[in-house]
Amino acid sequence: MLIRKLTAATLTAGLVLTSAAPVATAQTQGPIRIGVITDRVGPAKPYAEPVTLGAAFAAREINAKGGVLGRQIELQIEDDQGRPDISATMARKLVDAGAVMIISLSLSTATQQAQTVSLETKTPHYTPSNSGDTLTTQIANPWFWQTGPLGSTQVATLLSYARTRNLKRVALITETSGLGQMTARSFRDALQRNQIEVVAEEVVPSGATTAEPQMQKIRAANPEALFMAGVVTPENVLMLRAYRQLGLKMPILASYNMSVPVYSSVAKGLLDGIAFVDAFDPARPEARRFVEAFRKDQGSDPYNLHGYGYDGIYLVADAIRRAGSTDKEKIRDAMQSTRGFVGVMGSQGSSYGFAEGRRTGFDANGMVVRLYEQDQQGRVVHTGAR
Amino acid sequence: MKTVVQAALVIVVLSAIGFLLGPWQTDIYRKLLLWIALALSYNFLFGVAGQVAFSHFTFYGIGAYAIVILVTQVGMPLPLAALAGVALCVVLALAVAIPATRLDGFYLALATLALAQLFIVFLNEGGAVTGGTGGLASYRLPDIAGVTLSGPRYTVVIVLLTTLTWGVISRLDRSWFGRACRAIRDNPQAAAAMGIDVARTRVIAFTLTSVLAGIAGMVYAFVDNTVNPPIFGLENAFLLLFMVIIGGSGSQFGAVIGATVLYLLPFVLAPLIGHHHALVFGVVMLAVILVQPRGLVGLVKSRPGAGQ
Numbered sequence A: 001m002l003i004r005k006l007t008a009a010t011l012t013a014g015l016v017l018t019s020a021a022p023v024a025t026a027q028t029q030g031p032i033r034i035g036v037i038t039d040r041v042g043p044a045k046p047y048a049e050p051v052t053l054g055a056a057f058a059a060r061e062i063n064a065k066g067g068v069l070g071r072q073i074e075l076q077i078e079d080d081q082g083r084p085d086i087s088a089t090m091a092r093k094l095v096d097a098g099a100v101m102i103i104s105l106s107l108s109t110a111t112q113q114a115q116t117v118s119l120e121t122k123t124p125h126y127t128p129s130n131s132g133d134t135l136t137t138q139i140a141n142p143w144f145w146q147t148g149p150l151g152s153t154q155v156a157t158l159l160s161y162a163r164t165r166n167l168k169r170v171a172l173i174t175e176t177s178g179l180g181q182m183t184a185r186s187f188r189d190a191l192q193r194n195q196i197e198v199v200a201e202e203v204v205p206s207g208a209t210t211a212e213p214q215m216q217k218i219r220a221a222n223p224e225a226l227f228m229a230g231v232v233t234p235e236n237v238l239m240l241r242a243y244r245q246l247g248l249k250m251p252i253l254a255s256y257n258m259s260v261p262v263y264s265s266v267a268k269g270l271l272d273g274i275a276f277v278d279a280f281d282p283a284r285p286e287a288r289r290f291v292e293a294f295r296k297d298q299g300s301d302p303y304n305l306h307g308y309g310y311d312g313i314y315l316v317a318d319a320i321r322r323a324g325s326t327d328k329e330k331i332r333d334a335m336q337s338t339r340g341f342v343g344v345m346g347s348q349g350s351s352y353g354f355a356e357g358r359r360t361g362f363d364a365n366g367m368v369v370r371l372y373e374q375d376q377q378g379r380v381v382h383t384g385a386r
Numbered sequence B: 001m002k003t004v005v006q007a008a009l010v011i012v013v014l015s016a017i018g019f020l021l022g023p024w025q026t027d028i029y030r031k032l033l034l035w036i037a038l039a040l041s042y043n044f045l046f047g048v049a050g051q052v053a054f055s056h057f058t059f060y061g062i063g064a065y066a067i068v069i070l071v072t073q074v075g076m077p078l079p080l081a082a083l084a085g086v087a088l089c090v091v092l093a094l095a096v097a098i099p100a101t102r103l104d105g106f107y108l109a110l111a112t113l114a115l116a117q118l119f120i121v122f123l124n125e126g127g128a129v130t131g132g133t134g135g136l137a138s139y140r141l142p143d144i145a146g147v148t149l150s151g152p153r154y155t156v157v158i159v160l161l162t163t164l165t166w167g168v169i170s171r172l173d174r175s176w177f178g179r180a181c182r183a184i185r186d187n188p189q190a191a192a193a194m195g196i197d198v199a200r201t202r203v204i205a206f207t208l209t210s211v212l213a214g215i216a217g218m219v220y221a222f223v224d225n226t227v228n229p230p231i232f233g234l235e236n237a238f239l240l241l242f243m244v245i246i247g248g249s250g251s252q253f254g255a256v257i258g259a260t261v262l263y264l265l266p267f268v269l270a271p272l273i274g275h276h277h278a279l280v281f282g283v284v285m286l287a288v289i290l291v292q293p294r295g296l297v298g299l300v301k302s303r304p305g306a307g308q
Helices: A002-019 A045-064 A084-096 A108-121 A151-164 A178-193 A212-221 A233-245 A285-298 A304-323 A328-336 B002-020 B023-048 B056-074 B078-100 B105-125 B152-174 B176-186 B188-193 B198-220 B234-248 B252-291
Strands: A032-038 A073-079 A101-104 A125-127 A144-146 A169-175 A197-204 A225-228 A252-254 A275-278 A368-373 A376-383
Touching: A032 A045, A032 A084, A032 A108, A032 A304, A045 A073, A045 A285, A045 A304, A073 A084, A073 A304, A073 B252, A084 A101, A084 A108, A084 B023, A101 A108, A101 A304, A108 A125, A108 A144, A125 A304, A151 A178, A151 A252, A151 A275, A151 A368, A151 A376, A169 A178, A169 A212, A169 A233, A178 A197, A178 B105, A197 A212, A197 A233, A212 A233, A225 A233, A233 A252, A275 A376, A285 A304, A304 A328, B002 B023, B002 B152, B023 B056, B023 B152, B023 B176, B023 B198, B023 B234, B023 B252, B056 B078, B056 B105, B056 B198, B056 B234, B078 B105, B078 B198, B105 B234, B152 B176, B152 B198, B152 B252, B176 B188, B176 B198, B188 B198, B234 B252
Parallel strands: A032 A073, A032 A101, A101 A125, A125 A144, A169 A197, A169 A225, A225 A252, A252 A275
Antiparallel strands: A275 A368, A368 A376
């Protein structure tokens, strides 16, 4: 009886799955379909959504100028819910739907899991925003590229800035998230390599209501500067509030997380003077043009995350144009031969390019250190990791 | 004999579906079957034995990581690695279950929640062994007796796992052990008075279901040939709990319905209403709890416990 019911249930599920089967479209005419995997409900949503918006804006701009190879670009955007297993499922859906390229804008781990599909199906796959250092090395996937600035580049840029300040004794503070801990570890290792002593290291636990005990210990250690490695906004705000309340004066050097402009509203009055690492230089001519065009189209100013998506679509369009067709193999060759591609991201004069044998394309000296001025992200005070 | 024929028919039908589907649908189908297998074993632990534990998904992860590490890093043959993985699940489950018998309800939930979080920390900090935050990738299922199990053939493996899980849980549920678990769930003191060893029964239920989750994890490890920490996080542990509650706690058929509905819901709704499918999930959850506390299975069954 039960087995009969189980059979009926599974057959029904099978029918649902079969009826949902998409029809793969030939990519020789009509719009060029580019698949986008983003996170619209999961943990990467705050980052993935602006990147996706930037990508959609770029596609509209390109289409308004006549498209690529005389064809319009069509973005098929799929939500992986920030779940790596669903990301792989969505990659298969996009391949079935005839996408000539998959662009991943979700979590780094989700992008990695989707890579198993791009490798198997030989579909060009690219992330313009993920910063995971091992995305192009953990899986030997010649169909995958990454132009998000690597985590190691971020740390190297901040350390390069620290060297210009001749720092010898610093403190390190983070929170308990996995990424926060990992960032702190990268900072600690890099500081030690640069013979900079970490005189205090504090962690603000998840759900804390104050960071004053941690900041008091840091004050007692009397460091010359404070490195902030936290990536969770509420805990970072607690750190900044405690720093101000205790009247601390040592400079703060913050991770890439502080480049997200949400801090201007949630940490109002706490930000002045903080140095943070970023991949966006607002003085760069290409960035200025992008800001203007985006503002005109959307009625609001873009920030660094929008720029990643924007550059990503333009870089892919450039590769398809150079490939001269939507043949996946030709697109792969064109992607790999990308050199000197100038986008809106990066320091002045920097460009994207994939060196021989490498599939990471962000300029190692393309990041900048900026200052918060009057609670707004301000000028660039340092460029590159040299 | 009739049962064997029916079971074989189910396996043939479910496997045949795997041969008919395209790559995308196959991917959904395989992962759905794995969710069903997990929901079935968790339903026994939560719905039948009455143990509120959040470690089920952790054992899924332990099984997945164990087989990958043992095959790729230790160099064990696959069958031996599978046995070692099962042994690891048994040891860890006993290590959790024996002290946990002193705990009940809320406290057991907290203890297993701590285990789940500890596991994620271990994965993130495990260096080259666990691959850290990026997990492990670039491996493949070794050939078994010269046969490469990939594509629809691997779907058959998943079908076998799910149907075997159904069979094992079904047998357990109908045995004296299942009745003992239900008696303990309803009233531990009365069960003890009837001569049931409450502590031992709880330990066995926890260990058996955790091992089943671990075996499902071993099979999952070769679906995408990559394992990473977010897959085995608390979010999925709670999703599993919701699957069992929405489907109908204590009912195997309910576990299948719950897993199917909640897993497929985003795929069906996202093209229609975008990311608002998350809102529908919340509404369905509330509606089921308020209107049909016996879960969706209660809508199609008229008597409690039917379908077991």
